[in-house]
Amino acid sequence: MKKVSLVLICTLCLFLLSGCWDKRELEDNTFVVLLGLDESEDKNVILTAAFPLTQTEGGGANEGVDNGSGEYTVMSVKAPTVVEALNMFSTKLSGPIAIYTVKTIIISRALAESDILRHVFSSWRYEEVRNTTNILISECRAAEFIQERVKASPIDPLRQEELLLEQANTSAYYKPVQLLEFLTNLKSDGADVVAMYGGIASKSEDKNSRAPEDGKETSGIGTGIKETVKDGYLPGEIPIQAENTSEISGLAVFHKAKMVGVLNSSEAQTYSMFTQGKLKKILTLPDPLKPDSDIVVSIMPASKCEIRSAIKNNIPVFDISINLVCSVESIQSEIDYTSPEKYNILTEYVKGMCTEDIVSLIRKIQKEYNADILKLGDKLAYNFRTVKEWEDYNWSEKYKDAEINLTVELDIEGTGIMMP
Amino acid sequence: MEKLKLRAYDGIALTGLLMLPALFSTELSKLAEQNNTAAWIALLIASIIMLCLFLIAACLMGRYEGKNIIEITSIVMGRPFGIIYGVALGVYFCYFTGIQIRESAEILKIYGLSLTPIYIVAGLILLTAVIMNFLGGRAIVKSAGLFYIIVILGIVFIMLLGLNRYNPDNLIPLLGNGMADITTNSLFITSIFDSVIILFLFAPAFSNTVKMKKSGVLSIALTAAACILLYLCFVMMFSPSVASKMMSGFIEMGKSSYYNRFFSRFESSLLFFLIFSSAMLASIGLFITKESFACTFKLRPSKAFTIICVVPILIAIIIPTSTLDLTQKYLPVIRRYSVAFMAGFPVLVLIVSTIKRIFKYEKS
Numbered sequence: 110m111k112k113v114s115l116v117l118i119c120t121l122c123l124f125l126l127s128g129c130w131d132k133r134e135l136e137d138n139t140f141v142v143l144l145g146l147d148e149s150e151d152k153n154v155i156l157t158a159a160f161p162l163t164q165t166e167g168g169g170a171n172e173g174v175d176n177g178s179g180e181y182t183v184m185s186v187k188a189p190t191v192v193e194a195l196n197m198f199s200t201k202l203s204g205p206i207a208i209y210t211v212k213t214i215i216i217s218r219a220l221a222e223s224d225i226l227r228h229v230f231s232s233w234r235y236e237e238v239r240n241t242t243n244i245l246i247s248e249c250r251a252a253e254f255i256q257e258r259v260k261a262s263p264i265d266p267l268r269q270e271e272l273l274l275e276q277a278n279t280s281a282y283y284k285p286v287q288l289l290e291f292l293t294n295l296k297s298d299g300a301d302v303v304a305m306y307g308g309i310a311s312k313s314e315d316k317n318s319r320a321p322e323d324g325k326e327t328s329g330i331g332t333g334i335k336e337t338v339k340d341g342y343l344p345g346e347i348p349i350q351a352e353n354t355s356e357i358s359g360l361a362v363f364h365k366a367k368m369v370g371v372l373n374s375s376e377a378q379t380y381s382m383f384t385q386g387k388l389k390k391i392l393t394l395p396d397p398l399k400p401d402s403d404i405v406v407s408i409m410p411a412s413k414c415e416i417r418s419a420i421k422n423n424i425p426v427f428d429i430s431i432n433l434v435c436s437v438e439s440i441q442s443e444i445d446y447t448s449p450e451k452y453n454i455l456t457e458y459v460k461g462m463c464t465e466d467i468v469s470l471i472r473k474i475q476k477e478y479n480a481d482i483l484k485l486g487d488k489l490a491y492n493f494r495t496v497k498e499w500e501d502y503n504w505s506e507k508y509k510d511a512e513i514n515l516t517v518e519l520d521i522e523g524t525g526i527m528m529p
Numbered sequence: 530m531e532k533l534k535l536r537a538y539d540g541i542a543l544t545g546l547l548m549l550p551a552l553f554s555t556e557l558s559k560l561a562e563q564n565n566t567a568a569w570i571a572l573l574i575a576s577i578i579m580l581c582l583f584l585i586a587a588c589l590m591g592r593y594e595g596k597n598i599i600e601i602t603s604i605v606m607g608r609p610f611g612i613i614y615g616v617a618l619g620v621y622f623c624y625f626t627g628i629q630i631r632e633s634a635e636i637l638k639i640y641g642l643s644l645t646p647i648y649i650v651a652g653l654i655l656l657t658a659v660i661m662n663f664l665g666g667r668a669i670v671k672s673a674g675l676f677y678i679i680v681i682l683g684i685v686f687i688m689l690l691g692l693n694r695y696n697p698d699n700l701i702p703l704l705g706n707g708m709a710d711i712t713t714n715s716l717f718i719t720s721i722f723d724s725v726i727i728l729f730l731f732a733p734a735f736s737n738t739v740k741m742k743k744s745g746v747l748s749i750a751l752t753a754a755a756c757i758l759l760y761l762c763f764v765m766m767f768s769p770s771v772a773s774k775m776m777s778g779f780i781e782m783g784k785s786s787y788y789n790r791f792f793s794r795f796e797s798s799l800l801f802f803l804i805f806s807s808a809m810l811a812s813i814g815l816f817i818t819k820e821s822f823a824c825t826f827k828l829r830p831s832k833a834f835t836i837i838c839v840v841p842i843l844i845a846i847i848i849p850t851s852t853l854d855l856t857q858k859y860l861p862v863i864r865r866y867s868v869a870f871m872a873g874f875p876v877l878v879l880i881v882s883t884i885k886r887i888f889k890y891e892k893s
Contacts, residue, residue: 115664117672130644236643240785241793271790289694289785293771299698487698495707496565 137204142181142267143258144208145215145251146228149187154228156194157185157215157252158206159259159266181266183256191232212270213243214288215251215307221361221368225295233292240289243274246361246368248308248344254355257309261353273357277305281381281388282374283357295366299486299504303360303380306371308344310354341375364480365505376473379466382410382431383483391438397458398451402441406459409434411520418488425489425504425511431467435459436523452521460519471513479509533666533734540728540735540744541751542677543670546813547625547724548752549680550806552759554632555856556721556864557778560760561769564714567705568764569757574715576753579722579872583745586875589882590729591738598729598875599824605882614874615825618730619818620841621870625724626814627845628859630654633807635852636777641800651846654804655839658811662819662835669816676809683802684755687779688762690786690795695765705769720864721756722749723871727817730824776852779803815842 145157162182184201188194198206216225232238247254262269274285283305294302342348344356360372360380372380378390389407396402411432419426437446437455446455474480486504493499535543560568593601599618603611634651642650661669705711725745728735735741763778766785775781780803783795818838823830849855 115660115668129649130646131642236639239794240781241787275789287787289767293768296770297768484698487696487701490698490701493702494704495702496705497707499702 133205133207138207139198139202139204140210141206141208142210142270143213143215143255144211145185145217145247145255146191146220147217147251148220148223148228153187153189154191154194155185155187155252156191156198157183157255158198158208159183159255160206181259183252183259185252191228192235207237209237209239210267211239211242212267212274213245213305215245215247215254216304217251217254218246218248218361218368220251221246221304221363223367225366225368229292233288238288240287242288243285243305244288244291245305245307245357248306253309254307257353257355261355279389281378281390282359283307283377284360284381284384294484295363297486298500299481299490300484301362301364301480301482303362303372303482305357306344306359306361307355307357310345310347310349310356341373341377343371343373347374362474362478362480362482364478369480370473370478372470372473375466376470379463379470380482382408382433382463382467383414383429392459392462394459394462396440396442396444397454398444399442403439404437404441404455405439406521407436407438408459408463408519409436411518416483416485416488418485418492420489420492421512423507425485425507427485427488427511427513428516429483429513430516431518433460433463433517433519434522435519437521446521456519456521459521460517463519464515464517467515467517471515475509475511475513479505481505481508485511485513533670533731534736535670535731535734535744537735537740537744537747539670539674540731540741541748542673543731543813544725544728544745544748545677545752546673546680546806546809547727548722548748549684549755550629550633550803550810551721551864552684552756553779553803553806554629554636554777555860557760557763558773558775559856559860559864560718561764561778562773564711565705565769566700566702566764567711568714569700569760570704571711571715571718572721572753572757572760574711575719576722576749576756578715578719579725579868580746580749582719582868582872582876583725583749584742586726586729586872586879587738587742587745589875589879590732590741592882594738595733597732597824598726598878599821601882602874602878605878605885612825615821617870617874619821619825619838621867622727622814622818622821623838623841624845625863625867626658626811626818627842628849628855628863629814630807630811630842631846631849631855632860633803633810634846635855636780636803637800639776639852640780640796648847654807654811655815655842655846657808658815659835659839661808661812662815663832666816666820669812673809673813676805680802680806680809681751681755683799683806684759686802687782687786687795687799688758691762691766691782693788694785695762696768697765699765699768700761717865720866720868720871722752723868725749725752726871726875729875730817730820777803811842815839818842 139160141158141160143159147155147157149155159181162180184198186194186197188197195206195208216229220228259266277283277285284303286302286304291302291304294300342358344358347356347358358374360377361368362370362372378388381388382390389409391405391407393403393405396404411434415430417428440446444451446452474482486508489504490499493502564571589601593604599611599615602614630651633654634647637650638645638647661672725748728741728745732738732741735744763782764772766782767775772778780796780799783799786795787793815835815838819830819835822828822838823834828834849859
C-alpha cells in the first residue's frame with residue numbers, strides 16, 4: 110500500500126507543473142464577454158470585444174475607439190485575422206486578453222453573407238476558442254450591437270448573456286447555436302445551419318404607435334387596435350418600448366457557408382417544433398366560432414419529429430410526422446369547447462393553423478433559401494451504403510426538388526387552470 | 530528477470546494500460562481520417578484478427594509451460610535468435626514508450642501547459658516511471674490494477690458527458706469508404722491491440738497458460754469495446770470530417786460537453802486521466818524494456834540497469850522534431866505496422882516449432 114501511495118504522489122506531482130510556466134493570475138487577465146466580427150472595406154477583420162473597464166489603460170484602439178459605459182467597456186481593432194487582432198488588443202490592455210470566457214460571438218450580416226468561413230473557421234484552431242460559445246448574426250455592425258448590449262447591462266453583461274441564452278428554452282423566438290454545431294454544419298454535405306439573429310431598433314421611432322405594414326395585421330400595445338404576432342418579428346420590428354434597443358429575434362439561415370436569409374420570430378418558433386422538445390409557441394387566433402374574439406393557445410411538440418426518407422425515381426421523398434400538444438390559455442368568447450363536436454372543431458382549427466405555418470416554413474427554406482436546416486440530408490444518407498455513393502448523389506443539387514409529405518397530429522391536452 | 534505472480538486481472542490491467550492511452554491522444558482522429566464513419570467496424574475486425582493471432586500464438590506457450598517467449602525462441606530457433614528477438618522486443622518497447630510519452634506530452638502542452646517546455650513534461654512522466662520501477666514489479670502490477678479502473682472510469686465519464694450532443698446520423702453512411710477500405714485498414718489498426726503479446730513475456734508469472742489466455746482474451750475484448758464505444762461517441766458528437774482534424778478527440782469531447790452554464794467545461798479534469806494513463810504506460814513500458822533485456826542476457830534487474838534502460842527511451846522522446854513529425858512518421862510505426870513484429874514473430878516461432886515436431890516425429 111505504501112508503494113502505491115508513493116506512486117500516486119509521484120503522479121500527482123505532475124499536476125503542479127502548471128504553476129511553473131503556465132500560471133495565469135486571474136486579476137492580470139482581461140476576460141472578454143462578447144466578441145464581434147465585422148469586415149472592413151479593405152477585407153480586414155474588425156474585432157470588437159467587451160470586457161471589464163478596470164482592465165483597460167486609456168482610450169480606444171485602432172478603430173472604433175473605446176466607448177466605456179459603466180463597469181464594462183467595448184473596444185475594436187482592425188487586423189488581417191482574428192488571432193492577430195486579439196494580440197493587438199494588448200497594446201491597450203494591462204493584462205493578456207482571454208477569450209475562453211466569451212459567451213457569444215457576434216458576426217455582422219454583411220460578413221455572414223460574404224466570407225464567414227475565412228475568419229471564423231480559420232480561428233477554430235486557436236486554443237482559447239471554445240466550442241460552447243454561441244453564434245449570433247447581427248443585422249447591423251457587430252461593434253454597434255455589442256455597444257448596445259453592454260449599455261443595456263453595464264454592470265454584468267456576462268450574466269445578462271447567460272440568462273438571455275436560457276430564455277430561448279422557453280420562448281423559442283431564437284435558438285442558441287453553439288460554435289461546434291455551427292461550424293460542423295457549415296462544412297457539412299448533408300445539412301445547413303441556423304444562428305441567432307439580432308439587431309438594433311431605432312430609438313427615435315415610437316414603435317408602439319407604428320402603423321401596420323401592408324398585408325400585416327399589427328399595431329401597437331395599448332393603442333386600441335387589434336394585435337397579432339402570428340406573422341412574427343425581426344429585430345427592430347418588435348413593438349417594445351425600452352431603453353435597451355438591442356433585440357434578438359429570429360434566425361439567420363445559412364447554406365453552403367453563406368447566410369442566405371432570415372426567419373422571423375414566428376418562423377423560428379415553428380422551426381423549433383422540428384428540433385427541440387419543450388418549447389412553447391403562443392398563438393393568438395380568431396375564435397373559430399366567434400371570429401371577433403380571440404383564443405390563445407400554446408403549442409408544444411409532443412415528441413421528436415419523425416422523418417422517413419426514400420428515393421423514388423431518383424427524387425428524394427420525405428415523410429415528416431410532427432406530433433403537437435396544445436394548451437388553451439385564454440378564450441375571450443367563453444365558449445365551452447369541451448363538448449366532442451366543439452373540441453374537434455377547435456382541434457382541427459389549431460391543427461390547420463399549425464400545418465399552414467409549417468408548410469410555409471418548409472416552402473421558404475426549401476424553395477426560397479435552398480437551405481436544408483431541417484437536416485433532411487442526414488436522414489436521406491441512410492439510403493446509401495458508402496460515403497462515395499452519398500457524395501455522388503449530390504444532395505445539395507437535389508434538395509430543391511425533394512418531395513416533402515407532412516403529417517401533423519395535434520391534441521388539445523390542457524385548458525389552463527380553468528375549465529373551458 | 531523479476532519473479533512476479535500475476536492473476537488474470539493483473540494481466541488485463543497491464544496490457545490494457547498499454548493499449549488504452551492511444552484513445553486519449555491522436556488515435557481517435559486518425560481513425561476518423563482513415564476510416565470515416567466505418568472506423569468502428571474496422572476496429573471490430575481488427576480486434577477479432579488480434580484475438581485470433583493471440584490464440585494461435587498462445588498455442589506455442591501451451592507447448593512450453595513455464596517458459597517465456599524469449600526462452601521459447603531460444604529453445605525452438607537457437608540461442609542467437611533468442612537474443613535477437615529479446616533485444617528487438619526491448620528496443621521496440623523503448624521506442625513504444627518514448628513515442629507514447631512524447632505524444633502525451635504534446636497533448637498536455639497543447640491543452641494545458643502551453644508555455645511549459647515539452648521536455649520538462651515528458652521528463653517528469655519518465656521520472657515517475659523511473660521511481661515506479663525502483664519500487665519494483667509488484668508495485669507496478671498493484672498500481673496498474675488501480676489505475677486501470679481509473680482509466681476505464683475516465684472513458685465512461687467522457688462518454689456520459691456528451692450524451693446530450695450525440696447525433697447518430699453522423700455514423701451514416703454505415704460502410705464509410707467501402708468494405709475494401711475497411712478490410713485493408715482493419716489489418717493495419719490491429720497494431721493498436723498488439724501489446725497484449727507482452728503477456729507471453731510474463732507467461733511464467735501466471736499459474737498456468739489457461740489463465741494467461743483468459744487474461745489476453747479479456748484484455749483484447751475490453752480494449753476493443755472501449756475503443757469502439759469511444760469512437761462511436763466521438764463521431765456522433767463531431768461528424769467524421771470535423772473529428773479527423775482534432776488533435777485529441779478525448780479532450781475535445783470534454784471541451785465541447787455542455788449541459789448548462791453550471792455544468793460544462795470539463796477538459797481540465799480530463800487531463801487527469803491523460804496524466805495517469807501516460808505515467809502508467811511509461812512505467813509499464815520501462816518495466817517491459819528492462820525485463821526483455823534482463824531475460825535475454827540473464828541479468829538481475831537493478832536500479833542502475835533501470836537508469837541504463839531510460840537512456841534509449843529518452844532518445845525516442847527527443848527524436849521527433851515536431852508534432853507533425855511525431856504523428857506522420859513515428860506514431861504509425863507503433864499504431865499501424867508493429868503487429869507484424871509483435872504478433873508475427875511468435876506465430877513464426879510456432880510454425881518453426883510445429884515443423885520441427887513433425888520432422889522429429891517422422892525421424893522417430
